[in-house]
Amino acid sequence: MGRIVCLGAMLQCSFGMAPSTFSVFDPTRPTLTPAKLPIGNIMDNKPIVNIPPFGMCQSMANPTVASATAAAMGTLTPMPCMPVIVAPWAPPGQLRISNFPVLLDNACCMCTWGGQISIKFPGNNLPNTTAT
Numbered sequence: 001m002g003r004i005v006c007l008g009a010m011l012q013c014s015f016g017m018a019p020s021t022f023s024v025f026d027p028t029r030p031t032l033t034p035a036k037l038p039i040g041n042i043m044d045n046k047p048i049v050n051i052p053p054f055g056m057c058q059s060m061a062n063p064t065v066a067s068a069t070a071a072a073m074g075t076l077t078p079m080p081c082m083p084v085i086v087a088p089w090a091p092p093g094q095l096r097i098s099n100f101p102v103l104l105d106n107a108c109c110m111c112t113w114g115g116q117i118s119i120k121f122p123g124n125n126l127p128n129t130t131a132t
Contacts (some may be wrong), residue, residue, distance in 0.1 A: 002093070002104030002122075006037035009105070009123035015062075015115035016054020016081050017115035023050050029042060030097055034122055040103035042088040042097075051109075051117065053081040062113040 009022035014116035024038040033036055060066050068077035078092040089109045092101030105122040 002106035002126055004032060004093070004095075004110075004124070005103040005107075006032050006035075006041045006121065006123040007040075008037060009040070009119055009122035011117055012120050013054040013057075013081070013083070013111060013115040013117045015111070015113065017058065017078060018055030019120065020052040020054050022119070023052070025049065028098070037123060037128060038084040039097050039130055041098055041100040042090070042092045042103055042107065043100045044103060045085045045088050045109050047083040047085055049094055051083050051085060053083060055081055055126055056114070057081040057113060059111075059113040063118055065113075081114075083117070085109050085117070086112060087092060120122075 007024045010019050011022050012019050022040060024040050029038040057065055058078045064079040066078050087109060089103050089106060089107040093104040095102040105119040108116050108118045110116055111112055
């Protein structure tokens with residue numbers, strides 16, 4: 001079983017050139033003790049709101065990267081990342097947070113441009129994470 005993910009978790013996309021930081025903006029969300037960090041659920045998959053860009057994108061499935069690469073005569077030309085996520089994080093956790101399964105650090109989600117977004121650090125380093 002994975003660890004519960006909360007505000008401040010470190011994310012990485014397989015086609016991104018930089019990590020980004022997971023955000024949770026629901027003030028009514030339960031928090032982890034003792035840090036009082038809001039807990040994520042599998043529906044916290046909104047680009048910009050929950051999942052910020054990953055610097056530059058290197059996916060040829062991304063139309064801006066493909067266009068810039070073609071203009072550079074086939075030399076891969078990364079372009080600014082703008083994640084496009086259409087499905088929730090998977091697999092879901094057993095616990096429910098705000099009516100949806102909790103987000104665990106073994107989950108991932110896919111960007112439409114082919115990148116796999118994974119959780120590199122859950123946002124807390126508590127040995128026995130508990131929700132309150």
